[in-house]
Amino acid sequence: MRRIALVGLILAARSSSAQPAPAQAAAIDQVIAEALRERAFAGATVGVAAGGKIQFIRGYGMADIENRVPVTDSTVFRIGSTTKQFTAVAVLKLMEQGKLSLDDPLSKYRPEFPRAAEVTVRQLLNHTSGVMSYTHPKVASQIREAGRRDWTTDQLIAKIATLQPAYEFDPGTGWSYSNSGYILLGAIIEKASGMSYADYLRTAIFEPLGLVHTAVDELALIVPDRADGYETSKKASSGFRHADFIPMSAAGPAGAMRSTTADLLKWHLALFGGQVLQPATLAEMTTPARLKDGRLGSKGRLPPIWIPETTEYGFGLFLGQLDGRATTGHGGAIFGFNTWLETFRDQGVTIVVMTNTGYPSAEKTGPKVADAWFRTAAVP
Numbered sequence: 458m459r460r461i462a463l464v465g466l467i468l469a470a471r472s473s474s475a476q477p478a479p480a481q482a483a484a485i486d487q488v489i490a491e492a493l494r495e496r497a498f499a500g501a502t503v504g505v506a507a508g509g510k511i512q513f514i515r516g517y518g519m520a521d522i523e524n525r526v527p528v529t530d531s532t533v534f535r536i537g538s539t540t541k542q543f544t545a546v547a548v549l550k551l552m553e554q555g556k557l558s559l560d561d562p563l564s565k566y567r568p569e570f571p572r573a574a575e576v577t578v579r580q581l582l583n584h585t586s587g588v589m590s591y592t593h594p595k596v597a598s599q600i601r602e603a604g605r606r607d608w609t610t611d612q613l614i615a616k617i618a619t620l621q622p623a624y625e626f627d628p629g630t631g632w633s634y635s636n637s638g639y640i641l642l643g644a645i646i647e648k649a650s651g652m653s654y655a656d657y658l659r660t661a662i663f664e665p666l667g668l669v670h671t672a673v674d675e676l677a678l679i680v681p682d683r684a685d686g687y688e689t690s691k692k693a694s695s696g697f698r699h700a701d702f703i704p705m706s707a708a709g710p711a712g713a714m715r716s717t718t719a720d721l722l723k724w725h726l727a728l729f730g731g732q733v734l735q736p737a738t739l740a741e742m743t744t745p746a747r748l749k750d751g752r753l754g755s756k757g758r759l760p761p762i763w764i765p766e767t768t769e770y771g772f773g774l775f776l777g778q779l780d781g782r783a784t785t786g787h788g789g790a791i792f793g794f795n796t797w798l799e800t801f802r803d804q805g806v807t808i809v810v811m812t813n814t815g816y817p818s819a820e821k822t823g824p825k826v827a828d829a830w831f832r833t834a835a836v837p
Contacts, residue, residue, distance in 0.1 A: 481505075482513065484829035489517045492822050496696035498795075498814035499687045500528035503826055504718035506807040509730065511722050520684040520813060522695055533670055533683045533715050534811040536796045537789030540714040543658060544639055545582055545773025546728070547646050549738050550661055556649040559741075566648045567614060567641060571623045578645060580628055581638040582772040583746035585754050587624040589617075590635040596620045604792075608706045610644050610654070617641075632746060632754035632770070636711040643710030654710055666727050674705045674715040683715070684813035686793015700793025700815060712791050718809045725800045725807040729785070743785055745769035745776055779824055780831070788823075790816035797823030806830070 485503055492498060500518030504511065516528035551557050557578060563586075564573035580586035591600050591613075599620055608616075617637045625633050643654045650657045655673035663671050674680075686700035705713040716724075727733050734742065746754030746769065753769060768777035777784050779799070786799035797819040800807040808827050812818040 478833070480833040481830055482515075484833045485513070485515070485826055488822065488825045488829050492818075492825075493518055496689060497822065498689075498812035498818040499697050500532070500684060500814075501810060501812045501819070501822070502528055502530060502532055502534070502718040504530075504722045504807075504809040505830055506722040506726055508805060509726060511719065511726075514718050514722075520682075522685070522687070522697060528684065528813070529682070530719065531670070531682050531717060532811075532813075533680055533717055534796065534813055535674060535686065535713075535715050535789075535791050535794040536721070536798075536811070537708070537712045537791035537794060538636075539716075539721070539787050539789030539796045539798050540708075540710065540712045541639055541789075542728075542773035542787050543662060543714060543724075544642050544646070544654075544710040545742060546733060547654075547658055547661060548578065548582060548642055549734055549742060549772065551646065551649045553735060553738055557645065563641060563645075566645045570614065570618050570641070572628070575628045577628075578642070581635075581642050581645075583632075583754060583770055584634050584638060585629055585632050585746050585748060586635060586638050587626045587628045587631060587633070588635050588637045588641065589620050589623055589625055590633070591617050591620060591637045591640075593625075595622075603707045604701070604703045606707075607704045608709075610640075610647065610709070613640055613707070613709065614644060629749040631748065636708075639711035640709050646710070662733070666723065666732070668716070668720045668724060671714065671716040671720045671724070673713050676705055680715065684794075686813050686815075688793065688815045689818075697814065703792045708791060712789060716811075718811055721796075721798050721809045721811075722807055725786075725798065729800055729802060729807075742772040743774060743776060744771055746771065779827060782831075788820045790820070795819035799823065799827070801827075804831075 499522055500520050502516045505513040514530040516530050518528050520526045520528045520532050559579040561578050562574050563576040567573055576586045589596055646654050646657055687697040688700050690698040748754050768775050774785055774787055782801045783803055784799045789796040793815055795812045795816045795818045797810040810819040810823040810826055
């Protein structure tokens with residue numbers, strides 16, 4: 458009885474700032490209602506942009522279970538590795554300004570890093586550098602303190618440099634998703650721009666595009682409408698527990714940003730609408746990685762279970778297919794939060810699902826939302 462009442466309260470708490478076709482809204486509501494009944498997440502926002510405009514944004518569930526604060530269409534979530542596409546664009550904008558080259562060796566910026574002369578900026582962007590990810594199970598025990606303390610850029614890179622092994626494979630000979638690579642890219646952005654990573658993204662990307670709720674997150678900041686983060690729990694009567702602590706400096710350019718559904722929709726509309734990068738640069742960003750021998754980089758090497766083996770990787774973006782439709786986007790998971798952001802470029806549709814519950818809550822729900830949207834698109 459209590460569970461039914463909670464679901465009823467959660468559904469009643471939703472809000473909307475846009476009006477989609479009734480059939481599409483109802484289909485999305487049904488997907489989310491089922492997920493809430495299954496306690497897949499505490500709260501979520503769903504957004505859809507189509508035809509160059511935001512068509513639908515709606516909040517569901519609880520942003521703060523203890524204080525009974527509902528999710529609204531302006532709730533702020535951490536976005537985890539969805540951050541990587543912003544980091545990649547920052548690098549590419551610096552390239553367009555002539556401040557760096559994608560073929561620059563890492564040694565130009567961080568000469569102290571092991572084998573830095575063998576690694577290029579391009580390889581860091583598309584995960585072909587071989588640099589061991591500091592979140593990889595093989596080395597996680599060597600850096601346990603990462604999740605319990607703050608780090609400067611120099612401190613985190615120095616710690617990553619001590620990992621054994623330092624590389625999974627020789628640079629350019631394989632593909633493996635590397636959070637370490639994106640930490641190094643953050644350092645390159647700072648060196649090339651003369652600014653902090655956060656300040657460069659704010660002045661070069663967030664402010665020009667009007668992404669007023671998007672920022673590199675800091676735990677100490679008071680952020681209006683910020684959601685609490687949760688993990689599912691079979692032991693708790695609510696079905697959830699508070700997520701474990703993680704300092705944002707430990708995620709850095711690999712996953713430390715916060716945002717809203719509206720901002721992420723505006724971001725993809727601008728990025729794929731040609732307002733952020735030059736056409737040739739955007740084309741390069743969305744070209745699959747290739748190894749030194751010419752083979753496609755990531756095919757069959759993608760560890761997360763939610764990514765099909767047909768998916769490739771560009772710069773900060775996965776390039777795949779869903780139900781026969783080409784997709785370009787990137788999910789993100791960090792303690793207590795999960796984001797699914799995909800643009801179907803052939804259809805001119807972007808879909809966002811953000812949750813305040815850990816992986817894979819949004820990334821399991823996102824494809825169901827996409828199916829609901831496309832399946833009902835022609836229904837009056």
